[in-house]
Amino acid sequence: MRLIPFITMYVLGPSASASVVEYTDKTSWHSAVGTYSTIDFTGHPNGMPITTQYSESHGITFAPGSQTHHSSSFTNDGQGLRGQPSSHFAFYTPMQWIAVEFTGNIVFDLYFKGELIYTSTERWAPINQVAFFGLISNTPFDEVHLYRATFGGLVFYDDLYFGVPAPGALGVFALAAFGCRRRRRS
Amino acid sequence: MNSSGHVIGSSSHNFGLGGQCKAHAAFWPSVGGTPVPLPPDDRETSGYAIAAPFTNGELHAVGVDWEQNVAMLWRRVDTSSLWEPPILSDVNVGGNIILCGQEGWERLYRAYDINDHGWIVGAGQLDADGFFAHRGFVMIPSTYCTADLNGDFIVDVLDLLILLSAWGLYTTTHCFGSPDINNSDVVDVQDLLILLGAWGPCPGMGIEVMTLNEQLTAAGLTGQQWNDYQSIMTGSSSQATKDNWTCWIMNYLMQCKNCPLCPGRDPFAN
Numbered sequence: 180m181r182l183i184p185f186i187t188m189y190v191l192g193p194s195a196s197a198s199v200v201e202y203t204d205k206t207s208w209h210s211a212v213g214t215y216s217t218i219d220f221t222g223h224p225n226g227m228p229i230t231t232q233y234s235e236s237h238g239i240t241f242a243p244g245s246q247t248h249h250s251s252s253f254t255n256d257g258q259g260l261r262g263q264p265s266s267h268f269a270f271y272t273p274m275q276w277i278a279v280e281f282t283g284n285i286v287f288d289l290y291f292k293g294e295l296i297y298t299s300t301e302r303w304a305p306i307n308q309v310a311f312f313g314l315i316s317n318t319p320f321d322e323v324h325l326y327r328a329t330f331g332g333l334v335f336y337d338d339l340y341f342g343v344p345a346p347g348a349l350g351v352f353a354l355a356a357f358g359c360r361r362r363r364r365s
Numbered sequence: 366m367n368s369s370g371h372v373i374g375s376s377s378h379n380f381g382l383g384g385q386c387k388a389h390a391a392f393w394p395s396v397g398g399t400p401v402p403l404p405p406d407d408r409e410t411s412g413y414a415i416a417a418p419f420t421n422g423e424l425h426a427v428g429v430d431w432e433q434n435v436a437m438l439w440r441r442v443d444t445s446s447l448w449e450p451p452i453l454s455d456v457n458v459g460g461n462i463i464l465c466g467q468e469g470w471e472r473l474y475r476a477y478d479i480n481d482h483g484w485i486v487g488a489g490q491l492d493a494d495g496f497f498a499h500r501g502f503v504m505i506p507s508t509y510c511t512a513d514l515n516g517d518f519i520v521d522v523l524d525l526l527i528l529l530s531a532w533g534l535y536t537t538t539h540c541f542g543s544p545d546i547n548n549s550d551v552v553d554v555q556d557l558l559i560l561l562g563a564w565g566p567c568p569g570m571g572i573e574v575m576t577l578n579e580q581l582t583a584a585g586l587t588g589q590q591w592n593d594y595q596s597i598m599t600g601s602s603s604q605a606t607k608d609n610w611t612c613w614i615m616n617y618l619m620q621c622k623n624c625p626l627c628p629g630r631d632p633f634a635n
Contacts, residue, residue, distance in 0.1 A: 330434055335432050
């Protein structure tokens, strides 16, 4: 029964070979994942290409096309990332959850070993606000592609959150996934 | 660029915004002049078109906010004022615009062009019973004269003929050009009265238009005959009678008295 509050928060994504739960509520996602890493993209001049700046600190490398972007659109700290036409990055070690705060609209593609394992729903932020979009996957992914499916060509997001289950927490997530399935059948 | 030489576009010029240098919607008061950034100052935006939709010197510019992925409308009241913050980012802000075609617009992505009557064309997302579809839109200021059914900026006999030819028609299309001017779902005498009340050039248009009396005279009708027609239409006569009167008055207004189109006798014949 304690799983029910968690279950009611999730939305299963539209396409998957991975089982992924989508969150649009930041607090719920943070509570569900527990621990995570954060990149806020501050400390860089506006327009700086981001590639390997976070490789050592966070184990993540960005493909060409992502650059820092200073704007009042990013209500957290005024600084975020601009991808043109999209933002593509890879993790040195596979992750199982990821989230961003974004403006406009955004879609996640998750890859593992070069294979697309999940495409998320496209989410929209209210005008002149940032919105939260987070995923928790039951299988690992090592590459992420962020883009706009509708009127694309650019994508904007600010804080990037990601992580993996702590040792010992895997059972909890397996149980949660099991609970989700049972509820869907009922 | 509009007919006054005002230019709208995008500039990567550093507008002194803390060293930021990004594509930004900008206004040039004249070709080769110094660009003025359009608000908000620190957003990545583009301007697509500019127009002077009124005669009071007001300027309107349209474009896009790339960060929010929404259409924009900027407004400058007069030459001494600054550009106001964009107002198109929310659909139908203040009820001052009309979105044509269908209801249920979720978001307007782009505003591509604007004419000197303030009409804006663009693209947006429509919620059609839960199915989201991308559609073009035309946005018309609600101050625009809705009785101008043929879009020539004059309410005259041509609009009257459009209305009469649709007499009794049931329609749920509530947009520019619909003869159901008052959105009651039926074209009836209320629409006729609105049209007659709006007779003449649309606001801001310095166009000479024949008055209704002049139009009636040219059609060989008297004011009394026109009053008789309105009495019939608002009275309790049968639908067949009303249809016959409407048919004949259209013939007169089209100056086609002998066209054998109407089912009954000519009620205006002496």
